[in-house]
Amino acid sequence: xxxxxxxxxxxxxxxxxxxxxxxxxxxxxxxxxxxxxxxxxxxxxxxxxxxxxxxxxxxxxxxxxxxxxxxxxxxxxxxxxxxxxxxxxxxxxxxxxxxxxxxxxxxxxxxxxxxxxxxxxxxxxxxxxxxxxxxxxxxxxxxxxxxxxxxxxxxxxxxxxxxxxxxxxxxxxxxxxxxxxxxxxxxxxxxxxxxxxxxxxxxxxxxxxxxxxxxxxxxxxxxxxxxxxxxxxxxxxxxxxxxxxxxxxxxxxxxxxxxxxxxxxxxxxxxxxxxxxxxxxxxxxxxxxxxxxxxxxxxxxxxxxxxxxxxxxxxxxxxxxxxxxxxxxxxxxxxxxxxxxxxxxxxxxxxxxxxxxxxxxxxxxxxxxxxxxxxxxxxxxxxxxxxxxx
Numbered sequence: 504x505x506x507x508x509x510x511x512x513x514x515x516x517x518x519x520x521x522x523x524x525x526x527x528x529x530x531x532x533x534x535x536x537x538x539x540x541x542x543x544x545x546x547x548x549x550x551x552x553x554x555x556x557x558x559x560x561x562x563x564x565x566x567x568x569x570x571x572x573x574x575x576x577x578x579x580x581x582x583x584x585x586x587x588x589x590x591x592x593x594x595x596x597x598x599x600x601x602x603x604x605x606x607x608x609x610x611x612x613x614x615x616x617x618x619x620x621x622x623x624x625x626x627x628x629x630x631x632x633x634x635x636x637x638x639x640x641x642x643x644x645x646x647x648x649x650x651x652x653x654x655x656x657x658x659x660x661x662x663x664x665x666x667x668x669x670x671x672x673x674x675x676x677x678x679x680x681x682x683x684x685x686x687x688x689x690x691x692x693x694x695x696x697x698x699x700x701x702x703x704x705x706x707x708x709x710x711x712x713x714x715x716x717x718x719x720x721x722x723x724x725x726x727x728x729x730x731x732x733x734x735x736x737x738x739x740x741x742x743x744x745x746x747x748x749x750x751x752x753x754x755x756x757x758x759x760x761x762x763x764x765x766x767x768x769x770x771x772x773x774x775x776x777x778x779x780x781x782x783x784x785x786x787x788x789x790x791x792x793x794x795x796x797x798x799x800x801x802x803x804x805x806x807x808x809x810x811x812x813x814x815x816x817x818x819x820x821x822x823x824x825x826x827x828x829x830x831x832x833x834x835x836x837x838x839x840x841x842x843x844x845x846x847x848x849x850x851x852x853x854x855x856x857x858x859x860x861x862x863x864x865x866x867x868x869x870x871x872x873x874x875x876x877x878x879x880x881x882x883x884x885x886x887x888x889x890x891x892x893x
Contacts, residue, residue: 526655530571531742535568538567539566540557548652553619553621561640566638566647567636571675574632576631577659580626582652583623584649587648588616592615595611596612597637600631601630601632602633603632607631629660631662632675668714671699681703683707683734684721684733685707716888720770721879723876723877734870736866747778749778753892754892755893757834760886766797768799768872770869771796771868774791775791775865776792777791778862781860785811791808803844804817808854811857829845830846835862839851
């Protein structure tokens with residue numbers, strides 16, 4: 504989730520020109536890790552409070568605090584607030600990485616030693632998926648103690664995908680469950696966020712030679728109980744592992760960069776689906792709110808459900824030739840559905856009947872045909888995928 508704000512940076516006493524339309528990343532606690540800590544845990548540096556801190560003993564070596572940004576971003580700067588920073592100078596470095604293994608230094612030095620408040624350290628709009636603070640103690644002792652760390656960005660970055668890594672090595676999949684076209688009829692296999700982050704891949708979900716997160720779904724695949732068609736598809740989850748089920752109040756966005764390599768007739772590459780009712784008295788529903796289809800003709804069609812009881816109205820948005828990379832954004836508010844293709848928006852009124860229901864995003868390859876040949880199916884590649892809720 505992003506919070507927008509323009510910023511004026513003060514670095515080493517010098518005024519840096521204002522930077523417009525920057526955003527502060529909201530990092531889930533599950534994405535904050537550290538080399539070690541005492542009872543002052545890593546998440547304390549991510550709680551918005553300068554009264555708490557992360558602390559680690561660097562007597563035997565440098566200690567680090569790492570943020571998984573949940574996607575590829577241009578990092579403009581990091582705001583750091585040091586414990587007793589008005590009287591201590593910490594020896595520190597800041598690093599950025601695409602893969603969490605190979606790091607580039609963006610700052611080496613120390614804090615000013617004159618303030619315990621948040622102060623910025625510039626990253627120069629470098630692209631990355633991970634940010635790491637590393638320190639070896641201060642001029643007072645060997646302890647590293649950081650009160651707070653914020654990551655500010657200028658939007659999406661350009662991070663090279665590594666074809667040697669599984670999808671979970673290139674993409675933040677800790678809020679996604681994978682639904683597969685294998686298993687028993689009515690009960691397809693699923694893979695948890697921890698399994699995806701741990702390196703799961705298969706012939707239905709893998710990293711291709713260009714680094715893309717690739718979904719293969721044959722027409723012969725098994726289906727869920729409420730569908731006639733198979734899928735290799737991600738289902739949105741919460742950071743704590745529970746199923747996402749958000750209210751339509753606020754603004755909910757999914758961004759993706761995709762390429763459909765082959766498809767027999769049609770496949771859904773993105774969805775907002777009904778979850779559980781949030782208001783008492785509403786009947787259960789197994790319908791989507793919307794499905795974004797890619798047709799074999801190249802037409803991109805948005806299907807909006809008329810009501811939670813069914814009936815879908817298709818809207819042809821544009822045409823993208825097969826094997827062409829494009830971007831889509833699906834955005835929902837309580838009153839409006841907006842789908843953008845390559846930055847061009849198409850807006851529709853939110854059907855009134857969905858008020859009171861929880862929703863969740865889906866992304867991948869939900870093929871819309873069946874057959875008897877296991878070699879016939881749809882192949883969809885993702886080069887970027889992110890969601891935000893505000």
